[in-house]
Amino acid sequence: MAGIYAKELEVAQLAVQRASQLTKRVFHEKAKGTVSKDDKSPVTIGDFGAQALIIAALQANFPGDEIVAEEESAQLRADAPLRDQIWELVRTTQLDNVAAEGLLGGVVPDADAMLDIIDKGNSAGGARGRIWAIDPIDGTKGFLRGGQYAVCLALMVDGDVKVGVLGCPNLPVDDAAPLTAGIGANQTDDDGRGVIFSAVLGQGATSRPLGTGALLDGKKIAMKPVDELSSATFCESVESGHSNQSESAQIGQKLGITKPSVRMDSQAKYGSIARGAGDIYLRLPTSKTYQEKIWDHAAGELIVREAGGQVTDTTGSRLDFSVGRTLASNRGVVAAPAAIHGQVLTAVQEVLGQKE
Ligand SMILES: Nc1ncnc2c1ncn2[C@@H]1O[C@H](COP(=O)(O)O)[C@@H](OP(=O)(O)O)[C@H]1O
Numbered sequence: 001m002a003g004i005y006a007k008e009l010e011v012a013q014l015a016v017q018r019a020s021q022l023t024k025r026v027f028h029e030k031a032k033g034t035v036s037k038d039d040k041s042p043v044t045i046g047d048f049g050a051q052a053l054i055i056a057a058l059q060a061n062f063p064g065d066e067i068v069a070e071e072e073s074a075q076l077r078a079d080a081p082l083r084d085q086i087w088e089l090v091r092t093t094q095l096d097n098v099a100a101e102g103l104l105g106g107v108v109p110d111a112d113a114m115l116d117i118i119d120k121g122n123s124a125g126g127a128r129g130r131i132w133a134i135d136p137i138d139g140t141k142g143f144l145r146g147g148q149y150a151v152c153l154a155l156m157v158d159g160d161v162k163v164g165v166l167g168c169p170n171l172p173v174d175d176a177a178p179l180t181a182g183i184g185a186n187q188t189d190d191d192g193r194g195v196i197f198s199a200v201l202g203q204g205a206t207s208r209p210l211g212t213g214a215l216l217d218g219k220k221i222a223m224k225p226v227d228e229l230s231s232a233t234f235c236e237s238v239e240s241g242h243s244n245q246s247e248s249a250q251i252g253q254k255l256g257i258t259k260p261s262v263r264m265d266s267q268a269k270y271g272s273i274a275r276g277a278g279d280i281y282l283r284l285p286t287s288k289t290y291q292e293k294i295w296d297h298a299a300g301e302l303i304v305r306e307a308g309g310q311v312t313d314t315t316g317s318r319l320d321f322s323v324g325r326t327l328a329s330n331r332g333v334v335a336a337p338a339a340i341h342g343q344v345l346t347a348v349q350e351v352l353g354q355k356e
């Protein structure tokens with residue numbers, strides 16, 4: 001039965017699959033064409049190329065939709081060699097499935113068209129209409145370090161996330177493979193790796209092997225029931241600048257969790273807890289001013305909720321994707337199975353309350 005948003009889901013999965021093929025090529029190269037953005041964060045030819053391929057696919061299918069994407073082309077317009085490197089990747093990355101490649105609209109006409117396509121991701125977001133959120137590489141620092149990263153795409157309608165897709169090239173295909181401390185470093189996308197997580201609001205969440213052609217069969221995923229909170233696995237960012245790791249350690253202690261946190265980059269954390277490979281994801285603000293970006297959370301948040309989880313910020317409010325390009329009304333993220341989310345949130349608030 002083709003459900004509501006069936007076409008959006010299919011196009012989104014194929015677009016993420018194709019963009020992941022591009023990022024995988026760059027992942028294996030020593031020189032990843034890294035440049036520094038205004039905020040000093042890194043961006044690579046993989047980020048720009050993946051964004052171009054995803055937007056091209058969306059425009060071929062949903063030309064009236066708005067797009068909020070992380071990257072913009074300004075730096076490439078001032079750097080022809082960098083632009084050409086990206087164009088070469090974009091021009092030569094296709095799905096081996098001809099029908100799927102056709103559905104995505106085929107090859108972008110030329111390098112200038114590619115720059116314009118990248119800039120189609122400049123929507124201001126908001127509470128009205130159909131808006132896609134794209135993070136072409138989430139966890140760019142992990143991507144550069146050889147850790148986890150994710151290609152992320154979500155559709156919001158009137159400010160609500162309806163469809164979410166995450167491509168995680170370096171995660172094991174096996175949903176049952178538990179998170180271990182090593183999963184955030186020295187990763188590969190060799191055989192047995194690469195998974196797409198997807199969800200449609202009200203229709204549950206699935207995982208399927210990433211593959212390179214027609215979409216492979218998906219399996220329903222669900223969060224693992226946590227009988228004993230003390231044996232739960234919690235995950236957080238590798239980057240101490242992105243999430244306060246000393247507070248999360250105190251929260252873990254309060255909950256009686258003895259295992260150290262699993263640190264991994266990107267929304268691979270959301271996908272991993274959604275399939276029960278881990279249990280809790282904490283993202284604790286490191287500054288009073290930083291606003292989380294909608295593309296860093298939209299897909300993962302839906303996937304976790306559709307797998308039986310609850311996701312709030314540290315004040316207990318649902319994440320509000322309707323207020324623009326950032327989650328301006330939220331602070332941090334607390335994601336856990338619905339049955340224990342309240343307990344986790346209480347511990348979070350006790351620890352954060354101490355520093356007020
Ligand atoms: N001070 C900060 N606090 C929280 N998140 C931050 C941050 N500075 C950057 N980020 C975001 O953290 C994301 C990565 O998350 P994680 O640490 O979980 O891997 C980055 O996404 P990109 O890698 O797409 O730029 C970036 O948007």
Ligand SMILES: [Mg+2]
Nearest residue numbers: 041042070140
């Ligand atoms: Mg970035």
Ligand SMILES: [Mg+2]
Nearest residue numbers: 135138139296
């Ligand atoms: Mg990101």
Ligand SMILES: [Mg+2]
Nearest residue numbers: 070135137138
């Ligand atoms: Mg990114």
